[in-house]
Amino acid sequence: MQFVDLKKQQEGIREDIERRINTVLDHGKYIMGPEIAELEKQLADYVGVKHCISCSSGTDALLIPLMAWGIGPGDAVFTTPFTFIATAEVIQLLGATPVFVDIEEDTFNIDPVLLESAIQKVIEDKQLNPKCILPVDLFGLPANYSEIQKIADKYGIKVLEDGAQGFGGSIGDTKACSFGHAASTSFFPAKPLGCYGDGGAIFTNDPELAAVMDSIRVHGKGSDKYDNIRIGINGRMDTIQAAILLTKLNIFNNELDIRDQVAGKYRALLSPQYQVQAVPKDYRSAWAQFSIVTDDENHRKRLMSKLKDDGIPTAIYYPLPLHLQKAFSHLGYTQGDFSISESISQRIFSVPMHPYLTEEEIKRISDVLTK
Numbered sequence: 001m002q003f004v005d006l007k008k009q010q011e012g013i014r015e016d017i018e019r020r021i022n023t024v025l026d027h028g029k030y031i032m033g034p035e036i037a038e039l040e041k042q043l044a045d046y047v048g049v050k051h052c053i054s055c056s057s058g059t060d061a062l063l064i065p066l067m068a069w070g071i072g073p074g075d076a077v078f079t080t081p082f083t084f085i086a087t088a089e090v091i092q093l094l095g096a097t098p099v100f101v102d103i104e105e106d107t108f109n110i111d112p113v114l115l116e117s118a119i120q121k122v123i124e125d126k127q128l129n130p131k132c133i134l135p136v137d138l139f140g141l142p143a144n145y146s147e148i149q150k151i152a153d154k155y156g157i158k159v160l161e162d163g164a165q166g167f168g169g170s171i172g173d174t175k176a177c178s179f180g181h182a183a184s185t186s187f188f189p190a191k192p193l194g195c196y197g198d199g200g201a202i203f204t205n206d207p208e209l210a211a212v213m214d215s216i217r218v219h220g221k222g223s224d225k226y227d228n229i230r231i232g233i234n235g236r237m238d239t240i241q242a243a244i245l246l247t248k249l250n251i252f253n254n255e256l257d258i259r260d261q262v263a264g265k266y267r268a269l270l271s272p273q274y275q276v277q278a279v280p281k282d283y284r285s286a287w288a289q290f291s292i293v294t295d296d297e298n299h300r301k302r303l304m305s306k307l308k309d310d311g312i313p314t315a316i317y318y319p320l321p322l323h324l325q326k327a328f329s330h331l332g333y334t335q336g337d338f339s340i341s342e343s344i345s346q347r348i349f350s351v352p353m354h355p356y357l358t359e360e361e362i363k364r365i366s367d368v369l370t371k
């Protein structure tokens with residue numbers, strides 16, 4: 001059994017993938033070839049925003065908008081400690097300060113009430129300028145953007161949605177990766193929409209921001225790439241990856257529906273006994289992960305080893321919250337600062353989640369966990 005079964009997915013689309021890759025080999029435009037513009041148009045339409053800028057990874061998709069806003073030393077960016085390192089890494093990379101805010105116990109996403117207190121505290125302390133909120137759509141579930149946007153508007157700060165796991169999710173009729181002033185996603189192979197290497201995209205409705213991000217993506221280009229009007233990066237997506245994503249986008253909605261069904265079956269079988277991620281009314285998750293909260297670290301260890309004995313792979317997302325990582329030790333956080341993130345990270349683990357899981361496999365996983 002696979003944790004994410006990219007092989008099974010490939011069986012159904014291999015021919016189309018090969019055809020599209022061959023087209024790229026024929027035209028030879030490996031950098032910024034025609035597939036890039038085609039993909040950006042389709043992604044923007046899918047999400048329902050005006051501009052999509054494809055890029056080299058989900059990490060660069062976070063870095064580029066922060067650079068475009070000039071975020072740097074002395075600036076505070078508010079985010080969750082219960083996420084992948086990249087979310088806070090990009091803040092630090094620019095010399096700005098990540099200010100962590102604990103999560104909600106049921107959704108595992110940033111808590112808007114604690115967020116506002118954290119912003120007020122930064123304002124009172126007068127050491128940092130509050131500049132941006134960077135919520136994460138954890139495991140595919142959009143954060144609480146209606147509350148977050150209200151707070152951002154009240155304090156005049158930006159929102160950057162980390163939709164690396166969230167692409168395909170929604171709140172009501174509004175798709176993930178359209179929240180905030182800009183949104184980022186990742187096409188790392190194991191994400192809900194993955195390519196065959198690294199890739200990412202940024203979304204916004206702001207044409208000026210889009211133009212600056214387009215420039216930063218190619219070394220701060222002006223009228224051409226040898227006219228450099230700002231400091232940028234080499235942040236382009238490969239044409240071949242865009243070709244692969246064009247194929248995968250065709251089956252994505254169907255895959256999302258099946259992920260939803262898989263999650264529904266897991267919930268029905270497991271939720272009487274285990275805490276699983278709460279999906280608020282009108283929210284739809286892209287189900288990047290399906291996670292289970294156990295009683296304690298030992299309980300988790302026992303269950304994971306029982307599953308392993310049965311040939312069922314599992315993973316822990318995330319074993320250590322970011323405020324306790326060595327890379328952020330200079331920020332001065334300690335154990336106990338974010339008790340919900342700490343408690344969940346000690347008890348949570350994820351089971352296989354992908355659209356090619358069979359009924360029998362879901363049943364087998366659930367049986368091991370419930371017996």
Ligand SMILES: *Cc1c(COP(=O)(O)O)cnc(C)c1O
Nearest residue numbers: 057058059084086087164186188
């Ligand atoms: C995967 C991920 C990223 C980084 O994406 P890459 O494409 O691997 O650079 C950022 N944030 C979150 C929440 C992620 O899960």
